[in-house]
Amino acid sequence: MEQSELIDPDWVALTWxxxxxxxxxxxxxxxxxxxxxxxDQFLNAMGLELICKGYLLAVHRAEYKDLREKEAKEKVNSLARNWGHNLRNLIKEIKNNIGNETIQPFLEKEFRGFKQKENPHQKNKDLPRTVLSAIEAAYWESRYPVPHPFYKDKLFSVDGIEDAYFDPLCSSDIPQFCYEFCRVTLADLKEKYDISLPISWFNQKMPGDEGERFGNLLFGARKKDFFLEN
Structure with missing residues (x-):
């Protein structure tokens, strides 16, 4: 089998x-x-899903790296579809590879500055408090009118004001969660698979001052750690 007929697993992970x-x-x-x-939060939810699946496609490279290009792409598509859209399950699988100590805090991360009320009908008292739950809600609520919005079900009520709520889907905690998780997965991809982001891609897709501001938010002081100069 010619090398040109194979698919590059690093390219697959980077694409996602x-x-x-x-x-x-x-x-x-x-x-x-x-x-x-x-x-904006729907796009953050989509971005997080793509990054999770990109990481897992690197982990599961053995399932497609020796297939011919057409079959490999079909296998990649099948894997991605089978993982579905459940961010919590995707992150739990990533936890099995990166480790509980690093990933479990993401599953439990709560909103800063929100005094949330307990919902007596909610069996899992911790679930309503998590940023991840809000991201999962944003995936649907940003596209469809829903009968029970996340903020009302989870009782993010404003003290002393009747029928007034904080809306956690507008919180900056959501992009910060996504950016932090992205940095963790990128660091692990680099350490385990020597996969880095092409700087030429970033400069082309996210140019100018706007791209610079975004890069500072996404990567912080570690920006150079994630890029391959090319």
């Missing part, structure tokens, strides 16, 4: 991860225009 980061960038741009549109 970079698409996820592009979703984050578009969310960043939308939020600067209208932070309360809701579409």
């Amino acid at each position: 991860v970079t698409r996820g980061i592009e979703c984050f960038f578009l969310s960043f741009r939308v939020s600067e225009m209208n932070r309360h549109s809701g579409f």
Whole structure:
């Protein structure tokens, strides 16, 4: 079998991860225009899903790396579809590879500054408090009118004001969660698979001052750690 007939697992992982980061960038741009549109958080949810699947495709490379290109792409598509859209399950599988100590805090991360009320009908008292639950809700609520919005079900009520709520889907905790998780997965991809982001891709897709501001938010002081100069 000729090497040219094979698919590069690093390319597969990067294709999904970079698409996820592009979703984050578009969310960043939308939020600067209208932070309360809701579409920015849908894009963050999509970006997080793509990055999770990109990481898992690197982990599961043995399932497609020796197949011919057409069959390999079909296998990749099948894997991604079978993983579905459940972010919690995707992150739990990533936890099995990166480790509980690093990933479990993401599953439990709560909103900062929200005094949430207990819902007596909610069996799992911890679930309503998590940022991840809000991201999962944003995936649907930003696209469809829903009868029970996340903030009302979870009782993010404002003290002393009747029928007034904080809306956690507008919180900056959501993009911060996504960016932090992205950094963790990128660091592990680099350490275990020597996969880094092409700097030329970033400069082309996220140019100028806007791209610089976004890059500072996404990568912080560690920006150079994640890029391959090319």
